[in-house]
Amino acid sequence: MKRVFTVKKTNNSLKKLRKAMEKVQDGDRYEHTLGVEYTAAALAMRYGGNVCDAQAAGLLHDCAKCLSDKKRLKICEKHHIPISKVERKNPFLLHAKAGAYLARKKYGVKNQDILNAIQNHTTGRKEMSLLEKIVFVADYIEPGRKHAPNLAEIRKMAFLDLDGALLKILEDTLSYLEISGGDIDPMTEETRKYYSKKKQ
Template identity: 60%
Template sequence: MERGNIAELRAKIKKSQDKKRYEHTLGVTYTAACLAMCYDIDTERAEIAGLLHDCAKCLSNDKKVSLCKKQSIEINMTEAKNPFLLHAKAGAYLAEHKYGVRDEDILNAVRYHTTGRPGMSMLEKIVFIADYIEPGRNHSARLPELRRLAFQDLDKALVEILRDTLRYLKGTGNEIDPMTQKTYDYYKK
């Protein structure tokens, strides 16, 4: 994908997502750009990653599984039981092969925006955090605190978001993707 084509990408994403998902995508894009400015990261790359982070979310679970199998994208046990989680991996594939992204950092930001991973780049952290704190979210009582923290200390915000996510998943009896736990263990130090 050529730099400078954000408006074109935005139009393509709008056509591929339902209204609610597109509003979330715009919120993540806006938040990622704001965080990028705060931390002196290329805002255009942050916008592209934000626009693409959920580009596979509206695919059916069967299509996500089929795409991953066809492209030899690893599906772990948690993803096999909860195929909606594959939207990040499938999204990274679509970002590269459908939308023409060649920037590995943007692709990784899409790929790891739900679980994180040890050794994340600044852009990966920004998209992960933006997905959690974007203006349309209201799922955590701690959101105001986490939003402030994100603009003060990205790594602390990352740890707190991972902690909240793990606490929520454990509390609701949902499975935890092993990568989410590994990411938390890596950054909590």
């Protein structure tokens, strides 16, 4: 029987989500998850967002990361979740989309903003909500992150200019993928172009 966690604005429901993630994630992934929860909460406090929603989205953003590529593909195909060419070639990228599905079906999340934040935390999208931006940035700057480019600069910027930090992360990510020869998801490039124009 599946356990369903209804995300309410209570510490108790967040404790249940933490315990659920601890069971399905390995040690390093769980530490990362707690770091994203903490950082998302801090950013929500800074920018006037819903702190509980930020914590819930942070806790669940990688809830499908522990699944195999085959399982992530199966979830998306079975439930008619769109799969891009890049995602089909690199199924690990589907953890965000599969994660949003699991957050809704397995963990009882009904808040569409939380689901969007989980689904878009790797590529971003145009016209992201405050919560989506917070989780995207928190995933990059959480305390356990060590080797990301320009990390100290982006951590400082995140609490001064959220859109600026978002754009810098997108630019650095694309630059890294181009140098390393990695596949670039078109959505990441679209998001970069959108926020680059907004900053002009």
